[in-house]
Amino acid sequence: DADVTQTPRNRITKTGKRIMLECSQTKGHDRMYWYRQDPGLGLRLIYYSFDVKDINKGEISDGYSVSRQAQAKFSLSLESAIPNQTALYFCATSEGPHRASGYTFGSGTRLTVV
Amino acid sequence: GDSVTQMEGPVTLSEEAFLTINCTYTATGYPSLFWYVQYPGEGLQLLLKATKADDKGSNKGFEATYRKETTSFHLEKGSVQVSDSAVYFCALDNAGNMLTFGGGTRLMVKP
Numbered sequence: 001d002a003d004v005t006q007t008p009r010n011r012i013t014k015t016g017k018r019i020m021l022e023c024s025q026t027k028g029h030d031r032m033y034w035y036r037q038d039p040g041l042g043l044r045l046i047y048y049s050f051d052v053k054d055i056n057k058g059e060i061s062d063g064y065s066v067s068r069q070a071q072a073k074f075s076l077s078l079e080s081a082i083p084n085q086t087a088l089y090f091c092a093t094s095e096g097p098h099r100a101s102g103y104t105f106g107s108g109t110r111l112t113v114v
Numbered sequence: 115g116d117s118v119t120q121m122e123g124p125v126t127l128s129e130e131a132f133l134t135i136n137c138t139y140t141a142t143g144y145p146s147l148f149w150y151v152q153y154p155g156e157g158l159q160l161l162l163k164a165t166k167a168d169d170k171g172s173n174k175g176f177e178a179t180y181r182k183e184t185t186s187f188h189l190e191k192g193s194v195q196v197s198d199s200a201v202y203f204c205a206l207d208n209a210g211n212m213l214t215f216g217g218g219t220r221l222m223v224k225p
Contacts, residue, residue, distance in 0.1 A: 092158075
C-alpha cells in the first residue's frame with residue numbers, strides 16, 4: 001500500500017455540489033497538508049495541520065474546509081464546488097519540524113467541476 | 115516572504131544531452147532546499163535536498179549545489195534519458211517544515 005493514499009483518484013462533479021476528498025497515511029507523521037496544482041502555477045497550500053487538534057489556513061483556503069479525523073486522516077471539502085476549483089489536489093505529510101525532512105505526497109485527485 | 119523562481123518550460127532535450135534547470139530563491143535565514151520530481155499521473159517525489167551552503171544533493175545522476183552567494187540551487191544531469199521526462203519543482207523550507215514551491219519546469223526528452 002502507498003504511504004499516502006488519496007481517494008478518489010478522479011472525480012467529476014457539478015457546480016454547487018459538496019464534495020469531499022480523502023487522504024490517509026501510514027507514515028505515522030503528525031503533519032498533513034492539502035495543496036492544489038494548476039498548470040503553470042505550481043503548488044499552492046490550501047490547509048495544513050500539525051496535529052489532530054491543529055488546523056491552519058493556507059494561502060488559498062476560501063471555498064474549502066478540512067477535517068482531521070485522526071493522525072492518519074485528513075479530508076478536504078469543497079462546500080459548494082465552482083468551475084475554477086477544477087484542479088489537481090495533493091495531500092502530503094511530513095514528520096517535521098526539522099527543516100530537512102521534506103514531504104511525502106499522495107498520487108493526487110483530479111477534480112473537474114462542470 | 116519566501117519565494118522560489120524556476121526557469122519556465124518546457125525544456126526539450128535529446129537523449130544523452132546535458133540538463134540544467136535553474137532555480138533561485140528569496141528567503142531570510144538559512145533555508146533547506148529541495149528538488150521534487152512529478153512523473154506523469156503521479157504525485158511529487160523527493161529527488162534531492164541540501165540543508166546548508168555549499169552542500170551538494172545528488173540522486174539518480176541528478177545534482178544540485180546550494181549556492182548561498184547567488185541564492186541558487188540549479189538542477190543538473192550529465193546525460194538525460196527519456197525516462198527523465200517529468201515536471202521538476204524546486205522548493206525551500208525556511209520556517210520549520212513549510213515548503214514553498216517554484217512553479218515547476220516540464221522536461222521532455224526525445225529519443
